Amino acid sequence: MDFVNAIILLLNYIFIPALTYGSQLALGAIFVTLIYGILRFANFATGDMMSFGTMATILFTWYFQSLGVSLGVLPTALLAIPFGIIFMIFYMLLIDKFVFKYYRNQKSPPVQFAMVSIGVMFVTQAVVRIIIGPGDRRFFDGEKFIIKAREFKEMTGLNEGLALKSTQVITIFVTIVLVSLLFWFLNRTKTGKSMKAYSDNEDLALLSGIDPKKIVLVTWVIAGILATIGGALYGLDKSFKPFTYFNNMLPIFAAAIVGGIGNPFGAFLGGYVIAFSEILLTYAYKKFFMYVLPESMEPNSLVQLLSTDYKFAVSFSILVIVLIYRPSGIFKGKVL
Amino acid sequence: MRKNLNVIAAYSIMMVLILMVGIFQSWNIALSIFNLCLISAVMTMGANIQWGYAGLINFGIMGYTALGGLAAVLISVDPVQEAWRAGGFDILMSLWLIVVMVLVIRFILKRFEKSKIRTYSIAAIIISGILLIRFSAEPGIEAIEAVDPAKTGFLGGFGLPIIFSWIVGALFAGGLAFIVGKVALGLRADYLAIATLLISEIVIAIIKHEDWLTRGVKNVIGLKRPAPYEVDLQTTDWFIKLVEKFNSGKLSVIENLADRQAALNQLVIEGSSVFVKLCYSGLFLVVVIILLILTQKALYSPWGRMMRAIRDNEEAANAMGKNVVKQHLLIFILGSAIVGIAGAMLVTQDGLFTPGSYRPMRYTFLIWVMVIVGGSGNNFGAILGGFVVWFLWIEAAPISLFLINFFTAGIPETNALKAHLIESVPYFRFLLMGLGLLFIMRYRPKGILPEKIEIK
Numbered sequence: 001m002d003f004v005n006a007i008i009l010l011l012n013y014i015f016i017p018a019l020t021y022g023s024q025l026a027l028g029a030i031f032v033t034l035i036y037g038i039l040r041f042a043n044f045a046t047g048d049m050m051s052f053g054t055m056a057t058i059l060f061t062w063y064f065q066s067l068g069v070s071l072g073v074l075p076t077a078l079l080a081i082p083f084g085i086i087f088m089i090f091y092m093l094l095i096d097k098f099v100f101k102y103y104r105n106q107k108s109p110p111v112q113f114a115m116v117s118i119g120v121m122f123v124t125q126a127v128v129r130i131i132i133g134p135g136d137r138r139f140f141d142g143e144k145f146i147i148k149a150r151e152f153k154e155m156t157g158l159n160e161g162l163a164l165k166s167t168q169v170i171t172i173f174v175t176i177v178l179v180s181l182l183f184w185f186l187n188r189t190k191t192g193k194s195m196k197a198y199s200d201n202e203d204l205a206l207l208s209g210i211d212p213k214k215i216v217l218v219t220w221v222i223a224g225i226l227a228t229i230g231g232a233l234y235g236l237d238k239s240f241k242p243f244t245y246f247n248n249m250l251p252i253f254a255a256a257i258v259g260g261i262g263n264p265f266g267a268f269l270g271g272y273v274i275a276f277s278e279i280l281l282t283y284a285y286k287k288f289f290m291y292v293l294p295e296s297m298e299p300n301s302l303v304q305l306l307s308t309d310y311k312f313a314v315s316f317s318i319l320v321i322v323l324i325y326r327p328s329g330i331f332k333g334k335v336l
Numbered sequence: 337m338r339k340n341l342n343v344i345a346a347y348s349i350m351m352v353l354i355l356m357v358g359i360f361q362s363w364n365i366a367l368s369i370f371n372l373c374l375i376s377a378v379m380t381m382g383a384n385i386q387w388g389y390a391g392l393i394n395f396g397i398m399g400y401t402a403l404g405g406l407a408a409v410l411i412s413v414d415p416v417q418e419a420w421r422a423g424g425f426d427i428l429m430s431l432w433l434i435v436v437m438v439l440v441i442r443f444i445l446k447r448f449e450k451s452k453i454r455t456y457s458i459a460a461i462i463i464s465g466i467l468l469i470r471f472s473a474e475p476g477i478e479a480i481e482a483v484d485p486a487k488t489g490f491l492g493g494f495g496l497p498i499i500f501s502w503i504v505g506a507l508f509a510g511g512l513a514f515i516v517g518k519v520a521l522g523l524r525a526d527y528l529a530i531a532t533l534l535i536s537e538i539v540i541a542i543i544k545h546e547d548w549l550t551r552g553v554k555n556v557i558g559l560k561r562p563a564p565y566e567v568d569l570q571t572t573d574w575f576i577k578l579v580e581k582f583n584s585g586k587l588s589v590i591e592n593l594a595d596r597q598a599a600l601n602q603l604v605i606e607g608s609s610v611f612v613k614l615c616y617s618g619l620f621l622v623v624v625i626i627l628l629i630l631t632q633k634a635l636y637s638p639w640g641r642m643m644r645a646i647r648d649n650e651e652a653a654n655a656m657g658k659n660v661v662k663q664h665l666l667i668f669i670l671g672s673a674i675v676g677i678a679g680a681m682l683v684t685q686d687g688l689f690t691p692g693s694y695r696p697m698r699y700t701f702l703i704w705v706m707v708i709v710g711g712s713g714n715n716f717g718a719i720l721g722g723f724v725v726w727f728l729w730i731e732a733a734p735i736s737l738f739l740i741n742f743f744t745a746g747i748p749e750t751n752a753l754k755a756h757l758i759e760s761v762p763y764f765r766f767l768l769m770g771l772g773l774l775f776i777m778r779y780r781p782k783g784i785l786p787e788k789i790e791i792k
Contacts, residue, residue, distance in 0.1 A: 042526040099774060111393060111525045115708060116777055118701055122770025125697075129763035246697070250537060253530050309545035316534035323531050324519055 006291035008160040018279040020168045023175035026271025027230030028252035037199040037262035041113030047249030048124040053228030057084030073143040089224035167237040254319040260329025367613035374620035376722035382674030388713035391647035398699035399536030404505030404679020411501035416492035419483045426476020437465040480548040490551045509676025517668040556689040563615035569608040711783025732765035
């Protein structure tokens with residue numbers, strides 16, 4: 001019985017939260033990796049673009065709520081996401097036309113692109129804050145829990161409860177569907193394959209008749225979908241605050257690079273690597289050992305490897321170590 | 337003279353703008369803008385050395401600034417004797433353990449050939465060493481943090497004049513840059529940017545959460561000053577006389593003696609804070625001028641030529657027998673050390689150290705905007721960038737408020753859109769910075785004052 005309790009404890013406090021957080025990071029990381037692989041620059045505006053998409057989703061959610069439209073037990077935001085995506089894609093294409101296109105035609109070095117993306121970051125941050133303000137916003141409605149901790153305890157008679165939030169299930173489910181669709185698109189359709197070809201060798205791809213304008217357009221469309229959904233899921237699960245989104249850029253970058261930048265599958269797994277290591281290293285295992293070990297060997301301290309304050313520092317340290325020993329990432333992205 | 341005309345014109349315009357703030361808003365605001373412009377100028381000089389001279393991209397400016405600030409605390413605060421008694425021994429033991437660990441690793445690296453066993457054993461030593469240090473330091477840290485947590489709760493510093501911290505801050509930042517440079521300088525440009533950004537976040541995390549050393553998010557307030565205190569000045573005779581002399585015209589108009597005394601008191605209170613700010617301006621100007629002379633000398637020396645050669649063509653410079661790796665490390669350390677000075681100056685001026693306020697937006701990206709806008713590779717340009725961007729950063733809110741009121745003059749105050757826009761005036765500065773950066777990058781990619789190399 002104690003063993004089952006220990007498993008439930010780990011599930012509740014480590015596995016499910018890490019899986020949710022990892023999914024949110026993974027979507028952002030695929031976004032970073034796609035932009036890096038195809039448009040060839042590190043996009044420092046990642047976090048703020050995600051917050052723009054989330055902002056659009058929130059505005060549409062409010063609109064639907066004021067109309068009285070809802071999805072019952074599901075959050076209204078799910079209905080608003082497609083509209084948010086359209087807005088996001090429109091904004092991205094606008095920025096691409098007025099900002100990035102010029103440097104692409106000039107064949108500027110990646111550093112210059114990165115600097116320009118910092119300009120875009122400032123502008124996007126201003127736009128988001130002017131429209132919706134810098135405050136903390138919750139836009140979740142509908143049923144909050146699928147299983148409550150107390151109900152679970154009563155049902156099974158265990159000491160440990162397992163709480164399952166509906167946002168966690170939605171996040172994981174949507175991520176699986178979206179990522180499968182994306183990989184199907186990249187590996188099976190003609191456009192997807194030509195994107196891969198363009199990413200591998202631009203000149204060769206152009207020679208074989210691939211239209212670069214179309215590739216760029218499709219990339220921004222996919223990026224818009226990923227950014228909005230990733231951002232909206234994070235906002236549903238936690239809350240929406242522009243500053244947090246800016247900060248989330250850092251673990252997202254870490255995930256993309258750890259997975260091997262330019263490699264979407266690597267970025268997907270990188271998200272989970274970062275999320276799990278952050279939570280595994282900062283969790284206090286005292287209770288777990290109390291269940292597993294016999295009474296005489298119970299630990300006195302918290303058995304916590306690092307205090308939770310260092311959550312972000314963990315993922316950054318992993319990234320730095322990976323960058324030094326294996327700059328192409330765990331799953332072999334572009335060799336730089 | 338002729339060829340420096342644009343430099344002189346740009347600086348005169350900048351000075352006129354600051355004087356206008358002094359005349360129309362207040363001299364207090366003008367001087368505080370000016371002081372922060374000077375500090376920003378020091379930071380941009382540091383970033384400019386790395387980016388403009390050598391083409392190294394460093395997004396970790398925030399980390400070095402914070403280390404400089406930490407130096408100001410550790411130098412100027414009086415030591416907390418009780419905390420030292422409570423946990424000083426444990427902390428020193430841990431420090432000793434770290435030194436031993438580093439020496440052991442160095443010994444292994446020197447003594448044994450590169451192999452898998454060596455790598456694993458070094459990893460094992462590091463992990464077990466960290467665990468050992470954590471366990472041995474734990475009681476000491478808890479004891480220190482328990483000493484009067486509302487006021488101290490940390491070890492304190494050395495109780496020296498705060499001005500020394502400007503040098504120590506440079507040493508701290510340079511030391512960190514040495515480690516970061518050894519680790520990360522081999523990376524390609526945009527990877528280096530991300531790596532330095534993340535390392536600076538780690539530095540901030542440590543400063544924020546190691547309360548025994550830095551007091552963490554509880555902040556350190558009331559640091560010593562290199563300048564006199566306002567309260568002391570207001571009761572000093574010579575200062576009151578000075579204010580009287582300056583404002584004699586204004587005061588002589590007032591007939592009533594009591595009224596005149598009240599007006600004088602008001603002027604003395606205002607004057608004291610202006611005087612203190614002027615003291616800081618003087619100190620900062622000295623630093624900026626010294627650094628400017630040194631960096632200009634370096635730029636036109638054989639060493640500066642070598643750095644430009646390395647920047648423009650690394651392989652060719654390498655083929656000419658220049659040690660690219662070593663020079664990159666050197667310039668990375670020098671630039672970061674200058675940023676460290678700026679960090680210490682900033683904390684000196686504020687008189688408080690707030691680790692929570694170090695955010696990449698303000699201390700990394702804004703500095704980069706300054707360098708790019710001002711003109712990378714040109715010291716005068718970088719300093720001008722610091723002035724222009726900081727000026728706009730502060731004055732963006734009043735300017736945009738004016739513009740909003742101007743364009744919506746016909747709309748009543750109660751209009752929701754107008755009220756919303758006025759409420760979000762503080763965020764227009766981000767818009768201004770972003771648009772400014774984008775326009776400069778597009779239409780004047782070398783900055784306001786572009787790099788100009790004279791061959792003498």
